[in-house]
Amino acid sequence: EVQLLESGGGLVQPGGSLKLSCGASGFTLSNYAMTWVRQAPGKGLEWVSVITGGGGRTYYADSVKGRFTLSRDNSRNTLYLQMNSLRAEDTAVYFCAVYGSPSRLFDPWGQGTLVTVSS
Amino acid sequence: DIQLTQSPSFLSASVGDRVTITCRASQGISSYLAWYQQKPGKAPKLLIYAASTLQSGVPSRFSGSGSGTEFTLTISSLQPEDFATYYCQQLNSYPITFGQGTRLEIK
Numbered sequence: 210e211v212q213l214l215e216s217g218g219g220l221v222q223p224g225g226s227l228k229l230s231c232g233a234s235g236f237t238l239s240n241y242a243m244t245w246v247r248q249a250p251g252k253g254l255e256w257v258s259v260i261t262g263g264g265g266r267t268y269y270a271d272s273v274k275g276r277f278t279l280s281r282d283n284s285r286n287t288l289y290l291q292m293n294s295l296r297a298e299d300t301a302v303y304f305c306a307v308y309g310s311p312s313r314l315f316d317p318w319g320q321g322t323l324v325t326v327s328s
Numbered sequence: 329d330i331q332l333t334q335s336p337s338f339l340s341a342s343v344g345d346r347v348t349i350t351c352r353a354s355q356g357i358s359s360y361l362a363w364y365q366q367k368p369g370k371a372p373k374l375l376i377y378a379a380s381t382l383q384s385g386v387p388s389r390f391s392g393s394g395s396g397t398e399f400t401l402t403i404s405s406l407q408p409e410d411f412a413t414y415y416c417q418q419l420n421s422y423p424i425t426f427g428q429g430t431r432l433e434i435k
Contacts, residue, residue, distance in 0.1 A: 227404055246372075246432070253426060253428050254417075254426040256417075256425065256426065259422075268422045271423065275373075276435075296434075304371055304372070309377075312378055313378070313419035314362050314375065314377035315372075315374065317374075319371065320370075321371055
């Protein structure tokens with residue numbers, strides 16, 4: 210069964226850093242494009258970042274560009290989101306998902322991990 | 329950036345009703361549009377991709393149509409488990425964007 214499990218969320222002060230992980234089971238993560246999507250409390254979905262399969266090219270939303278870095282460890286079958294210079298507006302549940310191609314879709318999704326940026 | 333506008337933002341309906349949600353894109357996105365259902369405290373669930381292809385395991389009462397800039401999600405006969413929030417998403421170009429959501433509630 211294909212599963213994704215996020216971890217690493219928590220409370221962090223403004224300006225701080227946090228690294229989220231997304232562990233994959235049932236498939237080889239490096240063969241697929243992967244993505245992060247976030248959802249602020251009571252708000253809609255916001256795309257954050259994509260890393261392509263194979264070559265590992267990355268794309269970011271303007272709201273996180275220069276502060277967030279997406280990477281993966283193929284030996285651990287894990288995706289990471291390094292978040293620096295965190296702001297209050299980064300407070301959200303962060304979901305990882307498989308970016309399926311060529312159909313272009315996000316599926317499946319993990320259960321999400323909550324990041325709270327507050328002093 | 330491509331903006332997606334869903335209408336309505338809120339919909340009240342009864343079990344058995346037929347409902348349609350519209351998603352309009354600020355520029356053409358071919359058929360690179362997906363629909364997701366989200367229930368409180370849960371991850372989004374893929375319903376439709378490529379504008380009209382039903383994801384495996386999704387009931388056939390869900391259907392999608394459209395291309396270019398206007399798209400629709402239709403639920404032919406609402407079931408109790410369908411009351412949730414629905415989002416459209418464009419994957420034509422970066423940044424990938426979502427509509428603001430349509431909250432579907434029981435009348």
